[in-house]
Amino acid sequence: MAIASTSRSPATTESPIETHDPVCRELAARTGLAVASVEYRLAPEHPYPAAIDDARAATEWIADHSGDLGIDAARLVVAGDSAGGQLAAVVAREWSSDRAPLALQVLRESYIIFPHL
Secondary structure, three states, X not given: OEEEEXXXXXXXXXXXXXXXXXXXXXXXXXXXXXXXXXXXXXXXXXXXXXXXXXXXXXXXXXXHOHHHHOOOHHHOEEEXXXXXXXXXXXXXXXXXXXXXXXXXXXXXXXXXXXXOO
């Protein structure tokens, strides 16, 4: 099971669900995995941490309902590109230790800068 969290480009009015649908379908077809494409609330209408809350809630819901969905919660993957990659990183980092661990985290075009300490 892969959960794809994608970004919304400010240059388009299309949602990530629409623009990334072909990529998600191709990912599912090539891997044989179930793919859930997650949309999230955007700032400034929905300030931080709304997008993180949405990505986390979607991932937790899928994990909690994995049996109903016919997927293996032990093979859960979070993935994303651009801002969605940041959301995937946060979800993976904050994933609860009382849950089955995430099988994989995939980031594309996501830059994480750590301050020099």
